[in-house]
Amino acid sequence: MLSRREFIKACLSMAAGLSVPALSRSLMAEAAGMFSHKPVVIYLEAVTCTGDLISLLNARDPDIGRFIREDIDLRYQTTLMVAEGTPAVNYMYQSAEEHWGEYILIIEGAIPVRDDGIFGVIGEAENGPLTALRAVRDLAPGAKYILPFGVCACFGGQYATPPNPSEVRGVWAVLDQRDKGKVVNVSGCPGHPDWLIGTLTHLMVYGMPELDAHRRPKVFFGRTVHDLCPRRRLFEQGIFASQPGESGCLYKIGCKGPVAGCDVPLRQWNTYYHWQWPIGCNVPCIACTEPGYPTAMMPFYQHLPDINVFGTHAASRTIAKTVGLGTGAAIAGHFAASLITRRVQKNYRKLQEPLPPLPAEPTPTADLAFGFEAGPDLGEPDLVVEQAQPPVTAMPRKEFKSPLARQIQEKWKEK
Amino acid sequence: MAKILIGPVTRENTPMAVEVSLANKVISDAKIMGRHMRGFEYMLAGLVPSDAPYFTERICGICSTAHTYASCLALEDATTHDLTKNGVLIRNIIFLGDLLQNHLRHFYLLSVPDYVHLAEEPPWLPRYTFRDRLPSAVTKRITANYFKAFEVSRDAHTLSANFGGRTPHTWSIQPGGATVQPTGEKIMRALANLRLVKEFVTGAYREDLLALVEAYPEYSEYGSRPHNYISFGLVRDPDKPSEPFLPGGAVLEGQKEAVEVTAISESIEHSWYSAAKEVEEGPFYHRSPEPDRQKPGAYSFIKAVRYKGKACEGGPIARAVLHGGYQGGNAVWNRHLARQWEAERAVELMERWINQLQENQPSYVQWESPEAGKGQGLFDAMRGPLGHWVEIAGGKIKNYTVVTPSVWNMGTRVGAENLSPLEEALIGTPIEDVENPVEIGRVVRSFDPCTACAVHVITPTRKLEPFRIV
The missing domain is CATH 4.10.480.10 (Cytochrome-c3 hydrogenase, C-terminal domain)
Structure with a gap:
């Protein structure tokens, strides 16, 4: 197997005829032999244009269909999965429960936090609308790694443009402190398929890559x-x-x-x-x-x-x-x-301020490092946003009805 | 009366929800709910106009070229501007490549799993319990083509990227033309890509669709609705850039007519917005309404748009009626067949246009943003009519309005009776097994739904109480 150094070197050089997905594929295949299971991936679409997924579908050598089928175990992806409705949401939670602590959570799109996230409903759970905010906070504790994919998921991106009507944040800004250390930002509008597949490979085979000040892998984002x-x-x-x-x-x-x-x-x-x-x-x-x-x-x-x-x-x-x-x-x-x-x-x-170092206790403002406190003066009086942003507080956990969901909740309590 | 709520409706661009009411196992009422919102139009106010094409293409990841194209048309309309033939040709080729990508992905990746048992592992499991009526050899062939479609749709996108620089969110479509010059290398690569796509579109796509039509004959009836259509015209004529190549039009109860923009009206009666300001000059040069997540009777962030008070459907079937001499029905399979027909026409057009490109001739004329002006860009995206309206004052965007295909096809109702096209199409569809309502998804997906672009307006001037589910 390629050493970590060799892999990074290959990614950095981008030599002719050597594509990252192709490299990743053989590595992942080798790595799969070391684990009993293909890596379980849950791919959430929050408030997004789906451009990142479309970009991912444009991956080549191999095409993404083969990658999904042979190299990863994709449990939730609303644009590709066959299940729909509440059964799909339940399956997502069930998969998370089965592979608690092991799965990789990929998140595309920004997370609206306005009014408890009700401006970004992404599905229907057993007990009512599932907001992107709740889904991210439910799934983050059990994820081994969290990969915000695309600039919206990383930093708010396009939808955080003032006046930021639905008060969107990047994933990092809405996570609990204990989950922030798992984040690897794969940025871009849209993200490049190589960046996601390469990062995924690095995580599976060699563990956490070297990150820059914004928690992006240096191998892809370290040079300008x-x-x-x-x-x-x-x-x-x-x-x-x-x-x-x-x-x-x-x-x-x-x-x-x-x-x-x-x-x-x-x-x-x-x-x-x-x-x-x-x-x-x-x-x-x-x-x-x-x-x-x-x-x-x-x-x-x-x-x-x-x-x-x-x-x-x-x-x-x-x-x-x-x-x-x-x-x-x-x-x-x-x-x-x-x-x-x-x-x-x-x-x-x-x-452009770098993210605060992790061990430090965050102040509420540091938590919203990428939130726009106020829009630029656009010269339009009725465009002025209310200045005060609510601090992101922990979502109150609701009681689930289904036995399955209740089991998951028990698990949270243990954690 | 039983109700079924499906959320998220997967295999479409950005999840929405559908709620249907059943009477005797037949759908008696349907509501399409777009339940997230972004507010692009307010973000656009105050920007410099030349940022609009890049900014608006991020409205939708699967039809980004349509938005950037329409945005350029609106900006060019605000001034007088001449385009070169190369510029129009390149834009058309980029858009049609994206259209092919969209139609292929829509059929194989999004629609086929409703009818065929593809693979016995996630993400193709779990699925509803239904019988795959195809002979096993055909299932096998379609499954192989499903995986092949990942590659071919990517090649179609690559075709666009040959001139656009990247897809999605292409670079080179700018007000003033296209910023790349066609070189021999680009033209040859584009033709090579097109050849791969053509083989698949005229071969596998057609055969697989016809096999499904044969195996599921009831969907030649399900999903029908009144014959009201609208189109703003597909791409621009390279010889007359101000005119659409395939002219737009409206069809009201079977009668064709030209589109009068002033006869288009928007409604927020059942949308989560309160009191829009009254329209002063034309429907689209005004501020957007405020959101109201607790408005009684409202069920979606998508607004409603009507032409002469009628719900009109856009997309390949509307274009087939207007340009293809098509006079048949508009059930589920008719929509799919119209889409396949359009893909073949797109391939023919592209073959012609790629060969018409003049190597190393200019394709871009610099566009100067006006100090003040108004412009409209009317354009047909893959799934229906798309309109961008821009008002510029003091060198900045004062108002920007976008009305997307999905607002036409799957908006809210007006009054109690005037339903949106998708709601009309759902009503009357029988549901065989309430536990596995596979029919709903089949009808919904025949429209190529895309909620991402449907939901876009809001003003943030007041705080809302947290929304509670009772």
Whole structure:
């Protein structure tokens, strides 16, 4: 079997003809021999566009049908599963009970917390509507790992855009403190199938991967688009595109590559051809893997503000140097004049703060690290949101009627 | 009177719930409930217009290209803008690739498991107890094609990604055209992908559908409803970018007519919203209503939309009636057959259009956002008519309204009698076994439902009491 180091190296290099799913497949097959059972996966769809699942269906070598059939034991996935209605929900709970402490919980979509989550009802349990919030909190304690898939599940994403009507949060923000350590964020809008399958493989075969400040696996999210960009040379030479559709560096028309942590320039989308990513299509990257996306990244065609402030990324320092040398003097002038800049900067500073370290007791505000406290001033008086956000409190557990559900509840109590 | 509540209705884009009432084992009433909401239109207010295509394509992951296309049309309508032929062709090809992907995935991944015993392990188990009426050899073939469909639908999506850069949530469709230039490599790869898809669409898809039609003949009757249809027209004409290639239209009780946008009305009578502001100028340039999760009589976050007061169905069957000379019924199998027919037409169109692409000729003309203006983008998505309406003031979006196909097909009722198309279709369907109501899902899925895009408006100005189930 491949060593962990070799696996990571293979994922990092993305050499021609070596796809992560193919690699994962053989590894998982070998790993399966070590366990009595294929990994049990529960895939919840919260409030989502299902784009992440559709993206996952676009995996190749092998196709996802074979992966589902042969490599994992998929117990709940509302777009693919055959069961429907309350029996499906019961089956999900039954599977969780059977494999308590072992299953992998993949969550797609953001979790609305407004009014106890009633703005995100995802099914009908024995005792009434099952909200996404309740499902996540019910299933998280028994999960071995929790994989929020897609930027909405990780950080709130698209649906957390102010005014954030249903008060959505990322999964990490709604979990109990004791479950937060199991989270591995697989970000992106949509997430790349390789990222999910590769992370899953790493978890099954080698355990917890090395994570960055936002709990994303470093192997996929540790380098920035700007660092890996094939047009980096054009940036350094000051050859910039002035409108979308041109083949220069897209930095001046809004490329967020310098703050986007992911390996898409190497990996590409769909077929791995070299133009299948934003910059290959001559449009700017919108940093869809980052916390704060999309609010912090909009307007998409407005270039980044003073990028010195971002701090964490190595690339930022490099750019700062380059800009300092004079290539970007004109850009800097433009920044100052930009009204939008303030908005981007304000949100960006707030949203890019790394997650608080785990052992520390969280304050209620830290718990909502990715919640937008207030929308940007849009100049529309009737758009102003009520400022106070309710702290996310533990959901009161309801008494279940079915004997099965009651058994599960007993189990919670023991824990 | 017995009631059956199915939630989540799985195998559709984002779960919804269906509640049916039974009288003598026949459905006498049906309610379609979209029970989560997001509020895109309020998020869009205040953004700069050029962000709208990327932002709105995230409304739906399975028909993202339709939203970005419609959004671009609305923005281009707000100014006067010329497109190049290449730009329109590329957009059409990206959209049709997505359409093929959608139709294939809808039939195989979402619909087939209702009729065929696919595999004896999760996620294909548990399932309702029903008899698989197909001969075992056919079941075996369809099962093989089910797994093959994972690959072929992916190839259809790859076809889009050849020009769109990525699917879902494509990159290159922008107001002003498409930002990629067709190169020889892209064209050859697209044709290669198309060949794989064509083989499957004209072969396996057709055969498997016909085998199901033969084995389950009662679904040529179940799911019928009045012959009211609507379409905004499929894709744009490459030679006349302001016109749809297949023109839209409405069919009211069998009579065809052109669509008058002013005759479209929205209702929130049975939706969880309170008092919309009165419409001033046309139905779609106004603020959205407030949510009210406890409104008596309401049962869904989806609104209702009517054309001349009638519930009209959109989707492949509407387009088959308008363009294909189709005059038959609209039961479950008719919808599926219309979808397969449309997939074949899409392949033909794409073959023609990919070959018309002019290598290395411009496909994008820069679009400048206006300071003020109004625009509408009317477009047919895979599952029905899609409208984007944008109002720009001070260089920013003032109002943005989206009316999606699912609001047409599976919205709420207006009054007590004027039901939405899916509710109409469900009524009258007999349920053989109340413990295994497999018929409901079969009728529902013939519409290609997608709740993700149906539920999108809300204003957050007031707090609600926690919702209680009594």
